[in-house]
Structure formats: C-alpha cells, structure tokens
Amino acid sequence: MKLTAQQLDLISKEIIEGGIKYQDLYEELLDHYILAIEERMGQGQTFGEAFGEVHTDFVNYKLSLGSFYYYDARKFTTVQKANYGLARLQSEYQESLNKEISQRHWQIMKGYFRWPTFVTTILVGLLTFQFAYLVPRTSFVWVISACVFFPILVVLPQVAKQIWGYGFGKQKFVNSLKYNAIYTRLGLLFALVSVTLNLPRAFFDYNIFKDGPLFIVASLLCFYIAYSLSFYQLYRERFKVKMA
Numbered sequence: 001m002k003l004t005a006q007q008l009d010l011i012s013k014e015i016i017e018g019g020i021k022y023q024d025l026y027e028e029l030l031d032h033y034i035l036a037i038e039e040r041m042g043q044g045q046t047f048g049e050a051f052g053e054v055h056t057d058f059v060n061y062k063l064s065l066g067s068f069y070y071y072d073a074r075k076f077t078t079v080q081k082a083n084y085g086l087a088r089l090q091s092e093y094q095e096s097l098n099k100e101i102s103q104r105h106w107q108i109m110k111g112y113f114r115w116p117t118f119v120t121t122i123l124v125g126l127l128t129f130q131f132a133y134l135v136p137r138t139s140f141v142w143v144i145s146a147c148v149f150f151p152i153l154v155v156l157p158q159v160a161k162q163i164w165g166y167g168f169g170k171q172k173f174v175n176s177l178k179y180n181a182i183y184t185r186l187g188l189l190f191a192l193v194s195v196t197l198n199l200p201r202a203f204f205d206y207n208i209f210k211d212g213p214l215f216i217v218a219s220l221l222c223f224y225i226a227y228s229l230s231f232y233q234l235y236r237e238r239f240k241v242k243m244a
Contacts, residue, residue, distance in 0.1 A: 001041045003034060007051075011037075014055055016172065018086030022180070023162070023173040024240075025093055029058075029086070059085050094177055101181045101239060108230040125222050132218035140209045140217060147224040148193055151186050151231040155179070158235075178239045185234065189227055196220060 003011075011033045020026050033054055040050035062084045112121045132140075158179060165171035200206040209217055 001038055003038065003047070007047055008034070011051065012172070015086065018058065020086055020090055021173055022090065022094075022175050022177045023171050024176050024178055025090060026172055028240075058089065061085050062088050094181075097177050097239060098181045098184065101178070101185070101234065104237065104239075105185055105230060105234050108233050109226060112226055112230070121226070124225065125218075128222045128225065129214075129218045132214045132221065137210050137217075140221065143221055144193060144197075144209075144224060147221075147228045148189060150228045151189060151235075154232050154235055155183065155186065181239075182231075182235055185231060189224075189231070192227075193224070 008030075012030060015026060015029050015033070020029060033051075036054045037047065037050040040053065041047060045053075111117055131143075162171065162174050162176065162179070166174045196208065200208050206212075208220070
C-alpha cells in the first residue's frame with residue numbers, strides 16, 4: 001500500500017526532528033520507514049499503528065544509555081544532549097563511515113607500492129627526482145600548490161551540486177556523511193603541507209624546500225603527488241550508508 005504525500009511529509013518531519021542532519025542518512029532512513037510501514041499496512045495495520053511501531057524502535061534506539069552533558073563554548077553553558085534515538089544512530093553511522101573511508105584511503109596509498117601499480121609509482125618517482133635536480137627550487141612551491149588545489153577542484157562540482165539541490169528544495173540538507181568524511185581527508189592534506197612548510201621554519205629557521213637535500217625534497221613531492229591522486233580515487237568510489 002502506497003503512502004500519501006501527507007504521510008510522507010509526517011515521516012520526513014519526524015526524522016528531521018529526531019536530529020538527522022545528513023542527506024544520505026536521511027534518504028536511507030526515509031526508505032527504511034516507508035518500506036517497514038507499507039509492509040505493516042499490507043498486513044492490516046493502519047498508518048498510525050505502523051508508523052508508531054517503526055518510529056518507536058528508532059526513538060528508543062539504545063535508550064538505556066541515557067543522556068550525556070557537554071560544555072558549549074558558544075553559549076558558555078553545559079548542555080544536555082540525547083545519547084539515544086536517531087541522534088545516537090547518526091553519530092554511530094558517522095563514526096563508522098569515517099573509519100571506513102579512512103581505512104580505504106590508506107589502502108589506496110599502500111596500493112601504489114604493490115604490483116603492478118608499483119611500476120608506475122617508480123616511474124613517477126624517477127621523474128620527480130629528475131624534476132628536483134633540473135628545475136629551480138622555487139618551482140617546488142608551485143608543485144606543492146598544485147597538489148593541494150587539485151583535490152579542491154575535484155570536490156567543487158559536488159559541493160555546488162549539494163548547494164544547488166538544497167537551494168531548490170531537492171534536498172533537505174546540504175551535508176552528506178560520505179562527502180563530509182572525504183572533505184576531512186582534504187583537511188589532513190592542508191595540515192600536512194602546513195607542517196612541512198612551517199614547522200622547520202618556526203623551530204629551526206629552516207625552509208626544507210629551499211635548504212633541504214634534494215633527495216628529501218623529491219621524496220616529499222612524490223608523497224604529495226601520491227596523496228592527491230589517492231584523494232581523487234577515493235572521491236570516485238561509492239560509499240553508501242546502509243541500515244542494519
């Protein structure tokens with residue numbers, strides 16, 4: 001039995017009020033609600049009875065854990081936050097997906113050093129070393145910048161698509177569990193570049209790209225090139241939030 005538009009709106013409202021704030025998890029939950037409710041209605045239950053059963057299961061998800069308190073620096077006060085229900089489910093899925101994407105990213109990186117990809121890695125490394133010995137040191141900054149901005153160019157179309165979908169009402173949220181986790185990997189790239197450039201300069205007044213041995217400089221360039229390529233590969237892979 002198909003649900004009406006009003007019934008779908010009610011389900012959507014309850015999911016959002018439950019604390020869900022990611023589009024992919026919202027869609028998965030909505031599908032789960034619809035299928036479970038339609039199945040119960042097919043067995044003779046009313047919509048109210050079917051919705052009540054399904055929604056209660058989620059509202060009571062890990063209810064025994066109760067609530068926890070945290071300090072909100074923006075409000076300068078201690079806030080009580082539910083540690084059960086849809087909000088709890090969301091935090092668990094977020095943690096699980098972040099872990100899965102992080103593991104997959106390093107699997108991709110390690111894959112560059114396995115056969116047969118290892119051959120390509122060696123060739124890129126040799127070209128990088130040749131580049132390091134032939135071009136001026138100032139060129140390294142441009143290469144590093146390219147490694148940083150390449151992943152940004154990769155993610156821009158998806159960011160624009162999310163904003164567009166939200167702005168025109170095609171999506172309930174701008175955020176996505178999958179893409180937020182991947183964007184975190186982009187933040188790690190910025191942090192690595194910042195540490196490489198600024199940490200030696202801050203403590204030793206030493207610019208590794210201007211003063212460091214060419215072997216180390218070339219090795220760092222190889223790493224950043226590999227990281228940028230791995231980010232692109234990770235971004236193209238499919239990670240889907242699935243209900244248990």
